Amino acid sequence: MNDYDYNQLSAYIDGELTDNERQSLELRLQEEPELRGELQALRQTVNLIQQLPAMKAPRNYMLTAEMLADVPERTTVATPRNIIPLPFMSALSSAAAAIFIIAGVILLMSGDDGNDLATTTSSDVMGSAEIASQFTETAQVAFTNLGELSTEERLTAAAGGDVDAIETTLNADVDGFIIEETATALADVSRAMPTTSPNALEDGAAVTGGLTADSADDDSEAGGGAGGEDTINGDFMPDEGVDSAPEAEALYMEEEVAEESMANDPADESDSVNPPQTILAATAVRTTRAPSAPLPTNLPPNLNQNTTAQDMMSESSTNSEPAPLNMPVPTDALTQSAVLGFNSADDSDDVVASVEEQDAGEDGVSRESAQEQPEAQTGIVDTENQAVIEAVGETDDTQNTLGLVLIVVGLIAGIIGIGSWWLPRRQQA
Amino acid sequence: MAEAEAQLIQSAQRGDLEAFNTLVLRYQDIVYAVTYRIMGDPASADDGTQEAFINAYRRIETYRGGNFKAWLLRVATNTCYDILRYHKRRPATALDDLPGGDTDDGPPIPDESISPEEAAQQTELNTAIQDCINSLSDDQRIVLVMSDIEGYPYQDIADTVGTRLGTVKSRLSRARAGVRKCLEAVQELLPAEYRLTSSND
Numbered sequence: 001m002n003d004y005d006y007n008q009l010s011a012y013i014d015g016e017l018t019d020n021e022r023q024s025l026e027l028r029l030q031e032e033p034e035l036r037g038e039l040q041a042l043r044q045t046v047n048l049i050q051q052l053p054a055m056k057a058p059r060n061y062m063l064t065a066e067m068l069a070d071v072p073e074r075t076t077v078a079t080p081r082n083i084i085p086l087p088f089m090s091a092l093s094s095a096a097a098a099i100f101i102i103a104g105v106i107l108l109m110s111g112d113d114g115n116d117l118a119t120t121t122s123s124d125v126m127g128s129a130e131i132a133s134q135f136t137e138t139a140q141v142a143f144t145n146l147g148e149l150s151t152e153e154r155l156t157a158a159a160g161g162d163v164d165a166i167e168t169t170l171n172a173d174v175d176g177f178i179i180e181e182t183a184t185a186l187a188d189v190s191r192a193m194p195t196t197s198p199n200a201l202e203d204g205a206a207v208t209g210g211l212t213a214d215s216a217d218d219d220s221e222a223g224g225g226a227g228g229e230d231t232i233n234g235d236f237m238p239d240e241g242v243d244s245a246p247e248a249e250a251l252y253m254e255e256e257v258a259e260e261s262m263a264n265d266p267a268d269e270s271d272s273v274n275p276p277q278t279i280l281a282a283t284a285v286r287t288t289r290a291p292s293a294p295l296p297t298n299l300p301p302n303l304n305q306n307t308t309a310q311d312m313m314s315e316s317s318t319n320s321e322p323a324p325l326n327m328p329v330p331t332d333a334l335t336q337s338a339v340l341g342f343n344s345a346d347d348s349d350d351v352v353a354s355v356e357e358q359d360a361g362e363d364g365v366s367r368e369s370a371q372e373q374p375e376a377q378t379g380i381v382d383t384e385n386q387a388v389i390e391a392v393g394e395t396d397d398t399q400n401t402l403g404l405v406l407i408v409v410g411l412i413a414g415i416i417g418i419g420s421w422w423l424p425r426r427q428q429a
Numbered sequence: 430m431a432e433a434e435a436q437l438i439q440s441a442q443r444g445d446l447e448a449f450n451t452l453v454l455r456y457q458d459i460v461y462a463v464t465y466r467i468m469g470d471p472a473s474a475d476d477g478t479q480e481a482f483i484n485a486y487r488r489i490e491t492y493r494g495g496n497f498k499a500w501l502l503r504v505a506t507n508t509c510y511d512i513l514r515y516h517k518r519r520p521a522t523a524l525d526d527l528p529g530g531d532t533d534d535g536p537p538i539p540d541e542s543i544s545p546e547e548a549a550q551q552t553e554l555n556t557a558i559q560d561c562i563n564s565l566s567d568d569q570r571i572v573l574v575m576s577d578i579e580g581y582p583y584q585d586i587a588d589t590v591g592t593r594l595g596t597v598k599s600r601l602s603r604a605r606a607g608v609r610k611c612l613e614a615v616q617e618l619l620p621a622e623y624r625l626t627s628s629n630d
Contacts, residue, residue: 042606048558050577057457355455
């Protein structure tokens with residue numbers, strides 16, 4: 001005996017079998033005593049149940065108006081009146097879920113970009129290099145806010161014998177948008193201050209941007225090949241420096257010779273020379289121009305046009321302590337963030353490194369003169385830089401939190417929508 | 430009859446409470462019997478019956494024709510389900526609340542001509558059967574009551590509880606098997622003529 005047999009016997013008692021089923025079961029009943037015994041016991045049980053007395057209502061259940069008003073509607077009998085609002089709620093909840101989740105994802109994605117930059121700034125920068133990183137951070141966020149998404153990181157170092165600062169303003173036409181890109185990171189290296197450790201120079205030259213760059217080797221990469229390109233692929237951490245001023249000076253003399261050779265044969269990038277002994281500024285530039293975009297052509301004579309930012313950063317590591325530098329106080333936050341806390345020590349009158357606008361129509365780059373600035377203002381700017389960075393970080397955190405909240409709300413709305421769709425069907429069942 | 434009922438239903442759908450009360454008087458015994466077998470005690474059956482009629486009046490606009498009794502019993506069945514879920518308990522049966530008990534609101538004894546001794550035996554048997562029915566699951570109990578007590582065909586039961594014919598068949602078979610097993614366990618307490626015959630006998 002199995003469930004099928006019990007079902008057949010029960011339906012046989014009620015006359016609910018088809019003719020074929022009934023005939024088949026009757027044949028089995030003739031042949032199987034056990035099946036007959038089960039049928040007899042089942043019939044007896046049904047008879048006992050059916051002999052229960054018929055019941056009469058103990059009272060009348062007629063309704064009154066007061067009764068209808070007083071009794072709360074507790075039951076949830078599945079009727080169309082109950083079902084009608086639920087599909088509407090399901091559709092509404094589903095639409096709300098989609099909107100919230102999409103908005104949350106967008107916020108998270110935009111927040112992640114800024115957050116990565118903020119993380120980079122806080123984790124990669126040490127000592128004086130923190131200022132340069134903060135600049136890069138701010139510049140990237142600013143460009144991101146401008147909607148410019150595909151720029152690449154550049155480092156432009158301006159160097160010159162007596163020049164302490166260069167501020168470069170780039171006007172690049174990117175996808176129809178004129179984006180003014182101003183980036184200045186300054187690292188003034190003076191041969192006259194030989195006591196500065198190479199690590200300090202590395203810190204001063206370090207520029208972060210979420211990218212990684214090969215260390216610029218003074219002798220091998222600085223002068224040519226791929227290492228000579230001005231495309232910055234990452235952090236600049238010159239791995240070696242010159243321990244003393246005499247060594248740096250000797251190296252500079254060698255490089256000057258090489259630079260002269262390069263000037264005679266500009267096409268040979270492998271022979272490009274390193275920057276001069278005094279690196280005044282390291283300027284991080286974001287631009288959409290080609291990776292190999294050259295530096296301004298009117299750079300000081302000891303800075304070859306083909307000299308790359310990486311080269312210059314490498315060179316900076318070979319020199320000693322950065323000299324103070326005065327820079328003008330930019331008027332906008334982006335430019336302000338680009339001003340580093342280096343002050344001009346003794347050559348403030350010679351500091352101005354002016355880069356005239358040149359070849360703007362050709363390469364989309366405009367150059368502005370960098371004005372010297374009072375020493376006292378740089379500290380203020382540094383503080384402002386930090387404030388900008390912190391503000392950007394807080395904004396990113398708020399965006400991420402808001403994005404997560406929206407996604408959670410969207411998921412809840414989705415659950416409500418599914419429940420609104422499923423509950424009426426369950427009630428009907 | 431059917432035309433008169435249809436007119437009553439239409440009047441009730443327009444808000445005629447008197448017309449609906451006419452329908453109540455016509456079906457209240459059936460509704461009470463179903464609710465009593467499902468709920469298991471007179472008090473719960475009384476509450477369930479009253480609430481079933483209130484729900485039926487509030488939703489009578491949803492009646493789209495067909496068997497009105499089946500529609501009404503479906504409302505009553507769902508009302509009982511809701512009450513059982515609301516109290517989150519299986520209704521407990523007290524002796525005073527059993528059919529034929531001392532309570533005033535208990536169902537009347539159908540045959541008043543029997544002797545007190547026979548009435549006592551009948552009451553004992555009915556109590557045992559009702560206890561066994563109460564031991565079933567809600568789904569099995571509903572199907573068993575509608576089939577073996579109210580005498581509905583399988584299709585009407587399926588329409589009432591909103592399930593398939595095969596499901597009704599299966600639930601009823603299991604319900605009967607469960608009652609049989611339950612009565613075999615207590616058959617020593619039953620009168621000799623009501624004891625079940627074992628399938629092995």
